[in-house]
Amino acid sequence: MLPFARVTIVGLGLIGSSLARAVRAAMPTVRLTGYDASADVRETVRALDLVDDVADTPGAAVIDADLVVLCVPVGAMGAVAADMAADLPADAVVSDVGSCKASVAAALRAALPGATIVPAHPVAGTEKSGPEAGFATLFRGRWCIVTPLEGGDPVAATRVADFWRRLGADVETMDPDHHDLVLAVTSHLPHLIAYTIVGTADDLEQVTQSEVIKFSAGGFRDFTRIAASDPTMWRDVFLSNRDAVLEMLGRFSEDLSQLQRAIRYGDGDALFDRFTRTRAIRRSIVDQGQDDAAADFGRRHD
């Protein structure tokens, strides 16, 4: 039996449109409704035929849903939830895909008192944005973290977990605060650092931008991919997960200072030791199927 029969996706960018495609592929009998605040995006989704109905308001989108998945930037979750509150069926489950869970849980609880809320976060994405960039296999082999609320409905959490498993994801459950700490290091800090170094390179006066681009295959280009991610989404992440990000950033800065000092004083042994132990993590990530085993992310060399 399908966990949900009528699914509404609110926000039809990379993640929302991938979710629509994935549901179509894995659960073709599900009745899919979509909504996006942008009329252009709604038009594109109609043209691509990604859902059965594109609604023109959040209320119209949720009116007969049994699952509503909010796929908007985390700072917009509360407002869009408030907009649909009056039309939300009493038995609907509300979930989301936001990258921060404590702040989203609080925003949804405030906007939808009494609703059944099961926040979730599929750890998947690319640097592209918009409904054309989505694809059905985005969640396959990736983890989806479900963060049930204290005192929430355990059956609803099980149905949401089932939903994600059918899309090809593995599901893990944790509490929202721990999620935010884990993602601060595995996702938020890497994005912050990537955005920073790409900006640093852009500002140099001794090295031209054309040189930065030409010789980026030396390592820099790896950072430009996630620094090309959606600016609104990421602004909201850093504002919403401030404390955990600042904590991880503090640790990173201390470690960087230590390596800086080793370089300044020519301490080759300290550098060698640090550079040796990081290899094992890469190996584990590849062994556990979380990255391509091929060299260079499997980039083409031809």
Add this chain to the structure above:
Amino acid sequence: MLPFARVTIVGLGLIGSSLARAVRAAMPTVRLTGYDASADVRETVRALDLVDDVADTPGAAVIDADLVVLCVPVGAMGAVAADMAADLPADAVVSDVGSCKASVAAALRAALPGATIVPAHPVAGTEKSGPEAGFATLFRGRWCIVTPLEGGDPVAATRVADFWRRLGADVETMDPDHHDLVLAVTSHLPHLIAYTIVGTADDLEQVTQSEVIKFSAGGFRDFTRIAASDPTMWRDVFLSNRDAVLEMLGRFSEDLSQLQRAIRYGDGDALFDRFTRTRAIRRSIVDQGQDDAAADFGRRHD
């Protein structure tokens, strides 16, 4: 006419063995000789039949070469050059593939007084090491930076440039100090940051290593690739290009502090502005063929 007829490659790891394969593919009539300080590597290269002759000493390797390319860590260049000095033919050209050019140029000049030296740096590589990891197309579509010495032989520099172009590389000429500044930002700083953050994640006590690995697709895994690069090579790079790396690291740290402050004080506009302008650099890198146009580096999603 081929730029060189008898090529010796000293150091048969990822880059040296890729060079051997590329020469075989592009200039099959070239007589190829190889040497590596490791007897195991020499054995592997014999078994893989990557060169015509594997020599057991640097001197024997260079004795009839007209081009010698040193493919060893930058800190080892001077010593290996000294080892082959007595046997180097007077008309041979000595080049290298090191990631730092001022220090290597000085080391080669000191070890090989009177020799014709043309330092070079193909900006290409993967996170893998050793002769099995090499492949013939590694340099195709990548830049090779040639850094002729002041007062050096311009004809030799032209021949080295021709050699790299035949392997599929584009060639740019610059002076060694400028090379070191450009690569500090496009290669050395990215590696230092990647090594740092992977180490930071490894040290956390609130987040388990298993969680770091499982949820690495949120961005972290991108950094683990270059943090899996060869530790000896990278120790030497940071010791050899200290001043330029410290200069770029200082700028990066200032920019990171600025973003840290914006997060702490909730300055969403500052974050949004920074995150918006970095997209253009990614676009230019892809447009100029320096990275895959496909989303997510072209990683497989199936």
